[in-house]
Amino acid sequence: MFVNAGEPSVATSMAASRETPDVLLVDDNEDLRYVLATVLSRHGYRVVEAADEPSAIESLRLQRPSLVLSDLRLPQGDGLGVLRAAKELDPALPVLLMTGYGAIEEAVAAMKEGALDYLPKPVDHEHLVLTVSRAIEQRRIVTENLLLKEALGTRHGAPTIIGEHSALLEVLRSLRRVAPTDTTVLLGGESGTGKELFARALHAHSDRADGPFVAINCAAIPETLLETELFGHEKGAFTGANARKPGRFEIAHGGTLFLDEIGEMPISLQAKVLRVLEDRSFERVGSNTTLHVDVRLVAATNRNLRAAVAARTFREDLFFRLSVFPITIPPLRQRGSDVPLLASHFVERFAREQNKRPPHLSSSATAALQAHGWPGNVRELQNCIERAVILAEGDTVHAQHLNLGAGEQSREAQAAATRDPWDELDLTGTLPDVSRRVLMEVERRKIQQALDDTRWDHARAASALQIPPRLLLARIRDFKLAPKPS
Numbered sequence: 282m283f284v285n286a287g288e289p290s291v292a293t294s295m296a297a298s299r300e301t302p303d304v305l306l307v308d309d310n311e312d313l314r315y316v317l318a319t320v321l322s323r324h325g326y327r328v329v330e331a332a333d334e335p336s337a338i339e340s341l342r343l344q345r346p347s348l349v350l351s352d353l354r355l356p357q358g359d360g361l362g363v364l365r366a367a368k369e370l371d372p373a374l375p376v377l378l379m380t381g382y383g384a385i386e387e388a389v390a391a392m393k394e395g396a397l398d399y400l401p402k403p404v405d406h407e408h409l410v411l412t413v414s415r416a417i418e419q420r421r422i423v424t425e426n427l428l429l430k431e432a433l434g435t436r437h438g439a440p441t442i443i444g445e446h447s448a449l450l451e452v453l454r455s456l457r458r459v460a461p462t463d464t465t466v467l468l469g470g471e472s473g474t475g476k477e478l479f480a481r482a483l484h485a486h487s488d489r490a491d492g493p494f495v496a497i498n499c500a501a502i503p504e505t506l507l508e509t510e511l512f513g514h515e516k517g518a519f520t521g522a523n524a525r526k527p528g529r530f531e532i533a534h535g536g537t538l539f540l541d542e543i544g545e546m547p548i549s550l551q552a553k554v555l556r557v558l559e560d561r562s563f564e565r566v567g568s569n570t571t572l573h574v575d576v577r578l579v580a581a582t583n584r585n586l587r588a589a590v591a592a593r594t595f596r597e598d599l600f601f602r603l604s605v606f607p608i609t610i611p612p613l614r615q616r617g618s619d620v621p622l623l624a625s626h627f628v629e630r631f632a633r634e635q636n637k638r639p640p641h642l643s644s645s646a647t648a649a650l651q652a653h654g655w656p657g658n659v660r661e662l663q664n665c666i667e668r669a670v671i672l673a674e675g676d677t678v679h680a681q682h683l684n685l686g687a688g689e690q691s692r693e694a695q696a697a698a699t700r701d702p703w704d705e706l707d708l709t710g711t712l713p714d715v716s717r718r719v720l721m722e723v724e725r726r727k728i729q730q731a732l733d734d735t736r737w738d739h740a741r742a743a744s745a746l747q748i749p750p751r752l753l754l755a756r757i758r759d760f761k762l763a764p765k766p767s
Contacts, residue, residue, distance in 0.1 A: 302347035334358025470610030473658030492536025518567025544584035
């Protein structure tokens, strides 16, 4: 099982980088440097200028820029020399080359030596800003991934897997089969089973491992912001959009985009995601310009998407596009033999983090761990062991340190977690009768949830449900809904 849930935060890695990225601009044409520097400065970049290869190399060593933009042909040296010096200093430093007509073959050869892209002259200013923005954002993501790998002690990028149960091994076999392809993968499983870490393993074993891995939780971002997070926006697209922003699809170009909790994605956005899956193109919010991306999509959900399709809260065509290669992550209760292995791993890890000598698990603690139902899966086990290592004063973790509660309570939790809600459906009557009952129940629960979430503010609930307020009032009467007692 994946166990390296502790990750360096985005804030931590971003703190190590500049708020204003530096661009090293290398060209012997002073007028062109002035124009391009002005364009980049207006978009928030601090530009350092150089006219030839020697001065560019000196600036590389002194300034440590976030990106290099160099002409291919220079009076002293050339852009290839700048490229090689940049890669020697920092292999991950993005280098863009500008080239005039007739030098395209040289630019392509330079890309084989490590240049990220080339811009034909005369340079289109909009294309320049887009390319620079995308390159720097990809660099940031790559840096974050590298920090993550270093923190986990897995520089090759594959998360640590703990477990020997046959259910887990079958999942790993499926991952290894699909990893080298560009096939879309849908990861299913309960909350806490480690779906994001399986997605990271899939990326690490793919041909895109050197590209960015970009994750976004569709349930954690308000519906009004999710579209711009995914697809980006233009300056002035809406109030507060003071600058162009690339979306996660752009940032993940050449790598993997992980859409967690995709079952919570508003249906209004699902068509746009479907289009990217079908033809790899989209437009930013506020733009008519079509962008093309090369991205592998991995999605995850803890919901029954087939039921969501039946309830018309999830598009059927998107469901079929996502579920080309579905993989279900088994819950921890189905991998009982892996619990002691995971527990021992967590004991070692948290003792090391707390600068303590690793305690051993007593027989009573081990028995309690194996008897527990683990409705919260590996995440619950991880939290349980972290607390136990803190509470253990000697060299032994006892059952009381685990704070798992009575065995009967654990069995009840296990029964609740394993209960299939579809088993409780009334399937008597014709198919239209059953379908009508199911849809009415889904509608009733969704309206009740929206009302509870908005504290029975009818206007806000109707807006969240995207239905007229009069229809909401009618449904409240029809379903005899009432506020839950506080």
